[in-house]
Amino acid sequence: xxxxxxxxxxxxxxxxxxxxxxxxxxxxxxxxxxxxxxxxxxxxxxxxxxxxxxxxxxxxxxxxxxxxxxxxxxxxxxxxxxxxxxxxxxxxxxxxxxxxxxxxxxxxxxxxxxxxxxxxxxxxxxxxxxxxxxxxxxxxxxxxxxxxxxxxxxxxxxxxxxxxxxxxxxxxxxxxxxxxxxxxxxxxxxxxxxxxxxxxxxxxxxxxxxxxxxxxxxxxxxxxxxxxxxxxxxxxxxxxxxxxxxxxxxxxxxxxxxxxxxxxxxxxxxxxxxxxxxxxxxxxxxxxxxxxxxxxxxxxxxxxxxxxxxxxxxxxxxxxxxxxxxxxxxxxxxxxxxxxxxxxxxxxxxxxxxxxxxxxxxxxxxxxxxxxxxxxxxxxxxxxxxxxxxxxxxxxxxxxxxxxxxxxxxxxxxxxxxxxxxxxxxxxxxxxxxxxxxxxxxxxxx
Numbered sequence: 001x002x003x004x005x006x007x008x009x010x011x012x013x014x015x016x017x018x019x020x021x022x023x024x025x026x027x028x029x030x031x032x033x034x035x036x037x038x039x040x041x042x043x044x045x046x047x048x049x050x051x052x053x054x055x056x057x058x059x060x061x062x063x064x065x066x067x068x069x070x071x072x073x074x075x076x077x078x079x080x081x082x083x084x085x086x087x088x089x090x091x092x093x094x095x096x097x098x099x100x101x102x103x104x105x106x107x108x109x110x111x112x113x114x115x116x117x118x119x120x121x122x123x124x125x126x127x128x129x130x131x132x133x134x135x136x137x138x139x140x141x142x143x144x145x146x147x148x149x150x151x152x153x154x155x156x157x158x159x160x161x162x163x164x165x166x167x168x169x170x171x172x173x174x175x176x177x178x179x180x181x182x183x184x185x186x187x188x189x190x191x192x193x194x195x196x197x198x199x200x201x202x203x204x205x206x207x208x209x210x211x212x213x214x215x216x217x218x219x220x221x222x223x224x225x226x227x228x229x230x231x232x233x234x235x236x237x238x239x240x241x242x243x244x245x246x247x248x249x250x251x252x253x254x255x256x257x258x259x260x261x262x263x264x265x266x267x268x269x270x271x272x273x274x275x276x277x278x279x280x281x282x283x284x285x286x287x288x289x290x291x292x293x294x295x296x297x298x299x300x301x302x303x304x305x306x307x308x309x310x311x312x313x314x315x316x317x318x319x320x321x322x323x324x325x326x327x328x329x330x331x332x333x334x335x336x337x338x339x340x341x342x343x344x345x346x347x348x349x350x351x352x353x354x355x356x357x358x359x360x361x362x363x364x365x366x367x368x369x370x371x372x373x374x375x376x377x378x379x380x381x382x383x384x385x386x387x388x389x390x391x392x393x394x395x396x397x398x399x400x401x402x403x404x405x406x407x408x409x410x411x412x413x414x415x416x417x418x419x420x421x422x423x424x425x426x427x428x429x430x431x432x433x434x435x436x437x438x439x440x441x442x443x444x445x446x
Contacts, residue, residue, distance in 0.1 A: 005132040005174055012180045016044035019122075019154050019179045025053040027119035030146045033060035033083075034276050036139030038122040038156040040183045045122075046071045046078075053077055058101070060142060061246075061278065063189060064088035069097045083108070083142075084340030093337045105245055105275070105343040106302035109145035121150035125172070126161040133171040137161040138287065140295035141245065141275025144169030147176070154179045160188060162288030167268070167296040190281050193249060196227030199364045202400040204228040207316065208235060210358055210396075210403070214264035216241035216310045218347050219250050220317035221278075221339070224362040226250050228316055233257035241265040242272035243310055245301050245343040249279040252286050267309050268294060275301040302343045307350025313357040315347035319388070321363070323379045324415045324434055326391035326406045328361055334385060341388050348393045352407070359395040360403070365423040376426040378418050380433035397421065411439040 020041055023029060029045070031037050037059060045055075046067035053076060057068055060083040064070075069080035069092055081099045082089045092098035103111065112118065123143055125134035134155050136143040147153055155177050164170060174180075196204070204227040211217075211232070217240055219225035229250025232240070234257070241262045242251050251272065254260040262270050271294040277287060287293055300306055307313055319330040320338065331339045344361075351359040363377045377399070394406050397418065404417035415434040419427050434440035 002130055003132070005128070008174055009128065009180060012174070012177060014179045014181055016040040016181050016183065017047070019181050020045045020048060022152050022154075022179075023048070023052065023055060023120055025055065027055050028117050029055060029057045030118050030121045030150065031057060031059040031062060032121065032123045032146055033139050033142045034062065034278055035137060035158075035161060035188065036123045036143055037062045037066070038124050038154070038181075039185060040181060041122040041154060041156050042067045049077045054079070056081065058083065059089070060084050061086045061276065062089060066092070073097065082340070084342050085337055090338055100337045100340065102341060104302070104341055104345050105298040106304070106346045108142055109297055109299035112145040112149045116149065118146060118150040120152045120154065121146050122154045122156065123147065124158040124161060125155045126163045127157050127159060128174060132174040134174070134177070135161070135163045135171045137164050138277035138284065138295070140164060140166050140170045141298040141301065144172070144297055145299070147172050152178050154181060156181045156183075158185045160185055162284045164287055164295045165289070165291060165293060167273070167294045167300065169297045170295050188281060188284065191279055193280070194223045194226045196223050196230060199400045200224045200227040201231070203362050203364070203398050204231045206398055206403045207360055207362070208232065211237060211314055212312055212356070213237055214239045214241070215312040215314050216243045216265055218244040218313070218315045218351070219248065220344070221246060221248070222318040224318050225316050229253050232259055235259070239264045241310070242274065243268070243301065243307065243313070244273070245275045245298055247272075247274035247277040247279070247283070247287070249283050252279070252283050255286065262292065266311055267306070273301060298343070302346040304346060304350035304353060307347060308353035308357070310357075311355045313351045313354035315351035315359040317344045317347065317361055319361050319363050321377045321379050321385070322361070322397055322418060323382045324418055324430065324437070324439060325381065325411060326394045326414045326418070327382055327387050328389040328394055329382060329385045330361070330388035332386040345389050345393060348389055348395060352393070352395050360398050361389070361394060361396065362398045365399040365401055365421065366426070376422055376430070378422040378426070378430060380430065381437065412441050415439045
């Protein structure tokens with residue numbers, strides 16, 4: 001006979017306004033990540049603005065609005081922080097209403113276990129099952145370690161969240177929950193698909209020949225990874241696998257075309273593995289109650305040792321710029337925070353150690369600034385820019401003009417290779433800059 005949790009559930013049930021009364025001035029509050037943002041609790045906490053001071057909130061890849069950030073431009077009452085900026089959080093950073101926390105995702109659990117204080121965690125979960133468990137859904141990558149660290153655990157039941165099967169840490173039991181909040185939630189915003197440009201498609205065409213049957217893929221965020229997923233869906237490749245920190249609609253496209261089977265993975269065979277998910281409602285419907293999917297904490301997904309166990313692991317991420325030394329800037333432009341380090345460095349390290357593995361950093365060769373002027377994404381040398389991936393870890397770099405492999409290359413070889421995939425209009429200037437830095441051989445082809 002099953003145990004009945006209904007009485008315990010009723011005893012812990014609170015309105016959002018009642019639940020947020022536990023927050024005190026000076027507290028650290030966690031909203032976890034993505035769809036784990038507690039919409040009703042955030043709204044209720046914002047209403048307490050005038051009676052609270054210096055309450056610090058952490059989130060990650062969270063869509064807006066975040067009421068506690070928007071209701072207090074003075075930041076005397078609430079201060080919002082992000083581990084990895086969504087497009088919405090980036091706008092908050094631009095307004096001075098969000099502070100970035102540098103991190104690599106494989107260390108997410110360790111940060112909380114050893115260094116970080118959590119007074120209150122507020123996290124959206126799927127409805128409790130008959131065994132007393134609330135599922136973290138597409139938030140599994142980060143939620144578990146935060147909940148374990150928190151002094152007070154409040155779950156907000158969101159009836160729209162998909163239930164995701166997991167490897168471990170995909171749920172929390174009612175016995176570990178202090179308060180439960182219910183309420184009506186609107187449907188999730190249907191994230192429109194990112195339409196690849198012609199440049200994105202050219203970059204994807206350069207990368208596809210490097211992918212073999214049975215390869216396992218990690219695709220980052222952006223139009224280039226989406227273009228690669230689209231091309232794969234129309235290619236002759238077969239029996240591909242998924243092992244990624246972030247699951248997007250690119251994987252759904254590969255699944256629908258029959259390319260994504262996970263049959264040839266060395267670990268988690270038959271399972272598409274991910275940490276968090278952001279995409280369309282069709283994506284969430286595909287992930288819901290799907291025994292071919294397994295969500296894991298990022299301490300597992302992003303650990304280079306885990307990634308390296310997958311033969312022919314292919315990691316594909318985007319960046320903002322690369323300099324002639326091979327340093328990669330992916331999270332910021334100058335001092336402006338755009339996204340975050342995320343798992344780029346984790347997957348560069350892991351895929352490079354995989355048997356047959358490859359790690360790609362992709363970018364268009366040029367971009368147009370606010371003034372309309374065209375700039376090269378390949379820079380002579382960074383000066384004050386935030387470096388996401390060091391030159392010692394960088395593998396393949398791809399633009400619409402080709403792909404180069406920087407592993408084991410000297411400074412002059414790197415300069416020559418990178419200039420070869422720069423936009424032709426900037427190559428002569430880059431050669432002159434390389435000569436000035438003494439990383440250009442006179443015998444190099446011009």
